[in-house]
Amino acid sequence: MFGDRHLIVVDLGFGDAGKGATVDWLCSAEAALDVSAVVRFNGGAQAAHNVVARGRHHTFRQFGSGTLSGVPTLLSRHMLVEPLALAAEARALSELGVAEPLSLLSVDERALLTTPIHGAANRCREDARGTSRHGSCGIGIGETAAYALTHDAPRVADCRRPEVLRRKLIALEEHYGALLAQGSHEYDAIDDLVDMYREFAGAVAILPDDRLAGFAAAGRLVFEGAQGVLLDEWRGLHPHTTWSTVEPRHARNMLSRIGEPASVLGVTRGYLTRHGAGPFPSEDPALSIPEPHNDTGRYQGAFRLGHLDPILLRYAIAACGGIDGLAVNHLDALADVRTTTGYMTADGFLDSIECGPWRDLDHQRRLTELLAGATPVLADLPRDIPRYLEETLGVPVVLTADGPDRSARTVRVAAAA
Template sequence: MFGDQHLIVVDLGFGDAGKGATVDWLCSAAAGLDVAAVVRFNGGAQAAHNVVADGRHHTFRQFGSGTLSGVPTLLSRYMLVEPLALAAEARELAAFGVADPLSLLYVDERALLTTPIHGAVNRCREDTRGTSRHGSCGIGIGETASYALDHDAPRIADCRRPEVLRRKLIALEQHYAPLLAGGRHRYDAIDDLVDAYIAFAEAVAILPGDQLAAFARTGRLVFEGAQGVLLDEWRGLHPHTTWSTVEPRYARRMLARIDAPGYVLGVTRTYMTRHGAGPFPTEDAALSIPERHNGTGEYQGTFRLGHLDPLLLRYAIEACDGIDGLAVNHLDAVGDIRTATGYLTADGCVDRLEPGVWQDLDHQRSLTDLLEAATPALSDLPADVPGYLETELGAPVVLTGHGPDRADRRIRIAAEA
């Protein structure tokens, strides 16, 4: 199905489309793909990739979603790594029966370090926005990325250099002191953080560079994206975006350095979802679809449901510079779902969205404004949802999901398409 290509898994929506379940299946014995490692290439500890397999459920945040199958995780230089959350996730995985989870973890020393200081600042900043919150998990991902633009930010390599790390943490704390004044959001003392990060460095394999070629020599790589392309820092709908390049540019770049082919697998549900604030043209509060693993978060906001939106999905595919195949999840939940054929706007009917150019935030904001005011034109969803999406999106559906469990994945044979 994928030949000898490495796989890049990206969410074509606002997140929560089933990347974790897809990666878990790709790494399982059922897929037969001989996966050497799951490579995380964007985002950080705000990810929430739910996997249900063999009676177990785990929400993967920084570990790759192939961990239950014993597949190692490589956190690349593009990850924002939160060691305290990683240690907690390792304990959860150990309770599920994963032997020594940290032994399956490899971390690029160049990756930025997300600390409780970043998290406290993130929550303070969202508090000041009141009812105009951008939407956030409150973990500090945006603060980690933005601080590093103009400062000597803490990185994973510093976990092996206590004095350098302490100096950087003190500078970080001092920089944000005015915003943190009042102490509503508390965090560990710097000396305690340094001790914890030293212990982390002793427990995991920290690599001088990504060492991708070494992993690729032993099997296939699966690149696991986080969030969704519609939240991408450059192509997403500003200001409701993440400080992360979600589309597969960085995964492609890593593969190009080792001269290896990549297959981009776009993931979508049969309907649209979104956490928190931001435009959502097909949202329908009347939809009632059970959601076992997503709810309302204090900073993330409510979990919203909407009808299928091929216009937004095509926009995401263009933002990815194309995809090679589709994984369609939640085919067991089509029920009352309809599909958008266009938007009614003040300027007339719109049936295509222009991604614009990199870093053109004015274009992205105007697109956000358009979508905030758009009314979708809806029609009945055809019975053959995979076939319909192939026609609408111009890519073959190669994998389908008919429920939350690993056993609910199905290969879509080309002859059936």
């Protein structure tokens, strides 16, 4: 599948499966795939894609995970852009030896802005939920998307129009006034935000549209997804989901407009993880697997571990409309891991779950309720995990990893001619 023109990388779980490490390898000299750009097609600054390469570690949030190899990033119109976090990430990349990181960045002017006002409102809302939190990262992603549904929301283009941006920020602050008054989460003054965003506009390439055709003409594109399909706003286990379309719909649509083909590469660990609240049928608190780059977050909640779950993986593949290949990570950490062959539920024994119609939140709520009470039926994990997954999921495993470093990745199927 690496011979196909472009690649779309999606996480088939609840996130944290190794998308960033996979994209880093695809963009590296070791892969030799002639990648011209990494395109971020969903999510925002809540992403945390950990990459370890040649002694360097970075947690990619908005920059594409090909940055350590000097591959440019395009933040598409579907991204929620947080300029202050981008500036901080650029400084961190500079300290790792990346020359002028912001020069590698292009941003679609139509992308929504996530501001500190959104973030403060997000944290106030989650605080009010108490023990019933949804599992937010507390950055303001959901507030950004929700506000834009009914209001004239701040967008990247406004960073070049100070008076327009100031008006929109004042309206945003007034909209959240009552909610913000319930908490003590501070944020920068509006005039200071306008000044900082104007500096951002002068430091990055802001494009009047996604200019995807130009990037595609220069070489292969790698579309880097954020979060996981099981958190998708329309396919995930509602309400413990993200305000973002995680499955590859947007990436496919972007490519279809320029008439370019792509293959979808699904990413999973050899076991499952979940960060924060929500159903997790194969969860096992007795599993003890070192996790150096993920921890409990104040708003996101605990980092949870569970056994391999082909049932959820098949569901995610169906939610993607099918995939073309699998990347399987963390194969070095499976000593106590087993595999899920079914669930005991209120509806009896199930070894599959239905992927309902797109945007059918009633179906997703019923699925959430069903899986919240499910007990996994476990079996020993076969020795050859890639072959087991191929037989169980019906998809070829093309890339494996038995460690966190870029050098731990192995191509399992030869690249197409």
